[in-house]
Amino acid sequence: xxxxxxxxxxxxxxxxxxxCIDDDRLEEWPDFFVENCRYLITSRDSHREGLRHGxxxxxxxGMLADRVMALRRANIFEPHHYRHIVGPARIxxxxxxxxxxxxxFLAVRIMHDGDSQLxxxxxxxxxIDIGELPFRFIERLVVLDSRKVDTLLVIPL
Amino acid sequence: MSVQDVDFTGGISWPSNGISExxxxxxTDPAQYALEQExxxxxxxxxxxxxxxxxxxxxxxxxxxxxxxxxxxARGADGxxxxxxxxxxxxxNLLCLTNNGHGKEITCIYHGWSYDLEGHLTGxxxxxxVRREGGMPPEFHKDDHHLQRLRVGEIAxxxxxxxxxxxxxVESYFGPxxxxxxxxxxxxxxxxxxxxxxxxxxxxxxxxENTKDTYHxxxxxxxxxxxxxxxxxxxxSINIDESxxxxxxxxxxxxxxxxxxxxxxxxxxxxxxxxQDNSVVESVDEYGDSVSVQILTAxxxxxxxxxxxxxxxxxxxxxxxxxxxxxxxxLGFADDTPEMTERRLRQxxxxxxxxxxALEDGCVGGFVQRALHYNDDDSGVVMMxxxxxxxxxxRASEAAIRGxxxxxxxxxxx
Numbered sequence: 001x002x003x004x005x006x007x008x009x010x011x012x013x014x015x016x017x018x019x020c021i022d023d024d025r026l027e028e029w030p031d032f033f034v035e036n037c038r039y040l041i042t043s044r045d046s047h048r049e050g051l052r053h054g055x056x057x058x059x060x061x062g063m064l065a066d067r068v069m070a071l072r073r074a075n076i077f078e079p080h081h082y083r084h085i086v087g088p089a090r091i092x093x094x095x096x097x098x099x100x101x102x103x104x105f106l107a108v109r110i111m112h113d114g115d116s117q118l119x120x121x122x123x124x125x126x127x128i129d130i131g132e133l134p135f136r137f138i139e140r141l142v143v144l145d146s147r148k149v150d151t152l153l154v155i156p157l
Numbered sequence: 158m159s160v161q162d163v164d165f166t167g168g169i170s171w172p173s174n175g176i177s178e179x180x181x182x183x184x185t186d187p188a189q190y191a192l193e194q195e196x197x198x199x200x201x202x203x204x205x206x207x208x209x210x211x212x213x214x215x216x217x218x219x220x221x222x223x224x225x226x227x228x229x230x231a232r233g234a235d236g237x238x239x240x241x242x243x244x245x246x247x248x249x250n251l252l253c254l255t256n257n258g259h260g261k262e263i264t265c266i267y268h269g270w271s272y273d274l275e276g277h278l279t280g281x282x283x284x285x286x287v288r289r290e291g292g293m294p295p296e297f298h299k300d301d302h303h304l305q306r307l308r309v310g311e312i313a314x315x316x317x318x319x320x321x322x323x324x325x326x327v328e329s330y331f332g333p334x335x336x337x338x339x340x341x342x343x344x345x346x347x348x349x350x351x352x353x354x355x356x357x358x359x360x361x362x363x364x365x366e367n368t369k370d371t372y373h374x375x376x377x378x379x380x381x382x383x384x385x386x387x388x389x390x391x392x393x394s395i396n397i398d399e400s401x402x403x404x405x406x407x408x409x410x411x412x413x414x415x416x417x418x419x420x421x422x423x424x425x426x427x428x429x430x431x432x433q434d435n436s437v438v439e440s441v442d443e444y445g446d447s448v449s450v451q452i453l454t455a456x457x458x459x460x461x462x463x464x465x466x467x468x469x470x471x472x473x474x475x476x477x478x479x480x481x482x483x484x485x486x487x488l489g490f491a492d493d494t495p496e497m498t499e500r501r502l503r504q505x506x507x508x509x510x511x512x513x514x515a516l517e518d519g520c521v522g523g524f525v526q527r528a529l530h531y532n533d534d535d536s537g538v539v540m541m542x543x544x545x546x547x548x549x550x551x552r553a554s555e556a557a558i559r560g561x562x563x564x565x566x567x568x569x570x571x
Binding site: 041042043045046051052053054055056057058059060062063065066067069070073074075076077078147148149150151152153154 | 349350351352353354355356357358377379380383384430432433434436437482487498499501502503505506509510511513516517519520521523
C-alpha cells in the first residue's frame with residue numbers, strides 16, 4: 001500500500017533536485033545527499049554488465065562539492081544549462097528508514113547561443129534516507145540510456 | 158556533395174616541405190577525408206581493434222570499425238584471432254549487427270550465407286536450388302568467396318589489424334620504443350571496468366594531435382593547477398618513434414612529497430581553493446617508477462593512457478570530416494585489491510567525457526573546427542621546441558604533433 005506522505009516526500013525531492021540544477025543553484029546540489037553518499041552516472045550497458053566505473057563517480061558529499069567548485073573555477077566549457085523533465089516516481093522497497101525509488105528523466109541542453117538539443121535520457125535509481133525531512137539521497141544512480149555523451153558532461157544530471 | 162563524389166585530384170598544398178606549418182584545409186576538406194580513409198586507415202597502418210580479453214573463448218566476436226569501415230574480430234576454433242570486413246561476400250550486407258556475440262559461424266540475415274570464424278564461406282542457402290531448379294551454376298565455388306581478411310597482430314593484449322599486405326609486422330610498425338611504453342602500462346592481465354563514448358564535434362586529427370600536444374596540458378586543463386595539485390616543473394619527456402606517428406609522453410611525480418603536502422594542506426585554515434575530498438587524486442606509484450602520467454599514441458587510432466592510477470584505452474573513430482567518436486575503455490588489473498579498484502573508480506573523475514582534466518578536450522577541437530568553417534585558407538603553426546620530430550627531454554614542445562604530420566605526409570603523399 002502506497003504511503004501518500006512518503007510519495008509526496010520523494011516527489012518533492014526529485015522535483016527540487018531538478019530545479020536546483022536547472023536554476024544553476026549548483027552550490028546547493030550536494031545538500032540533496034547525505035554525507036556518505038554515492039552518486040554515479042553510468043550507461044544502461046555498463047549498468048547491465050556490472051561495470052562500476054562511471055562517467056562521474058562521487059563517494060562523498062565533499063566530492064560533489066568539488067565537482068561544483070571545479071566547474072565554477074577551473075573547467076573550461078561553453079555556457080549552457082539543462083531543462084530536466086522527470087517522470088513520476090515509483091517507490092520500491094521501504095525498510096529501516098530507507099526507500100528505494102526510481103524515475104525516468106530527460107534533459108535538454110540549452111547552449112548559450114540558443115541551440116537546444118536532447119542531451120540525455122535515462123533513469124534515476126535512488127536509495128533515499130526518509131528518516132527525517134527533507135529526504136536525502138543515500139545513493140543516486142543516473143543510468144543513461146545511451147553510452148554516447150555529446151562533447152562533454154560537466155553540469156550534473 | 159558526399160565524400161564519395163569527390164576525387165583525389167587537386168589536393169591541398171602545404172606551405173613548405175616542413176612539418177611545422179599545417180594547412181587548415183586538412184581538417185575541413187571532404188576529398189582529404191576520403192583520401193585518409195584509403196591511404197591511412199586502409200593503408201599501411203596497424204589499427205587498434207579490441208582487447209584480446211574481450212574475445213577470450215573460441216567463437217567470441219566483436220564488431221568494430223577501422224576508419225569508417227565495419228570490421229569483425231573473432232577468435233577461431235583454433236584459438237587464433239582473425240579479423241575480416243563486416244560485409245557479406247554475396248550482396249555486401251552487414252553481417253554482424255550487434256557489438257559482440259558468440260557462435261561457431263556467422264550467418265548473413267539477408268540470404269543465409271554463412272561463414273566460419275576464419276572468414277571461410279561454409280554455407281550458401283539453396284546452393285543446389287529448390288527441387289533441382291535454380292541454384293548456383295557449376296562454376297560457383299565457395300572457396301572463391303571468403304570474407305576479405307585482414308592481417309592481425311597483438312601486443313600486450315591489444316589486438317591490431319591492417320588491410321595492408323606490405324606493411325611490416327605490428328611490433329616493427331610501432332617500433333621498440335613505443336612498444337616498451339605499451340608493455341610498461343599493460344604489464345599484467347587487464348580487465349575492463351568501464352566504458353563510454355564521447356562524441357567529438359571535430360575532425361579526427363584535431364583530437365589525435367591534442368593527445369600528442371604536451372604544450373596545452375597545463376594551460377587548457379586548469380583543474381590540477383587551480384587546486385595546486387601538481388607542478389609544471391615535474392620532470393618529463395616526449396618519446397617519438399622513427400616514423401613520427403607514434404609517441405608517448407611521461408611526467409614524473411614525487412608521490413611521497415605530494416602526500417605530505419595534502420596532510421599539511423588539510424591542517425591549513427586558509428580559504429584557498431582546495432579539494433574537500435582528495436581521493437580523486439590520491440594515487441599510488443603502482444609501476445614503481447614515479448611516472449604519474451604517460452600518454453601514448455599509436456597511429457592512427459589508439460591512445461593508451463596512464464594518468465595516476467587511471468588506465469584507459471581510447472579508440473578514435475572518424476565519423477565524417479567534422480565529427481569523431483572517442484571510445485573510452487577503462488581498465489583495472491586482475492590482481493587489483495578492492496582498495497585499488499575504489500582508487501581507480503574515484504580517480505576516474507579525472508578522465509572521460511566528464512573528466513576534470515579531459516572534458517575540455519571534448520570541446521576544444523570543436524572550437525577549432527568552428528573557427529575553420531569556410532575560413533581555412535591559412536596554416537597553423539607547430540614550432541614549439543623546433544622544427545623536427547625528435548624525442549625530447551622536456552615537454553614545452555610540439556615535437557610529437559610534428560611527428561604526426563611527418564607520418565601523415567609520408568602516407569598521403571603530400
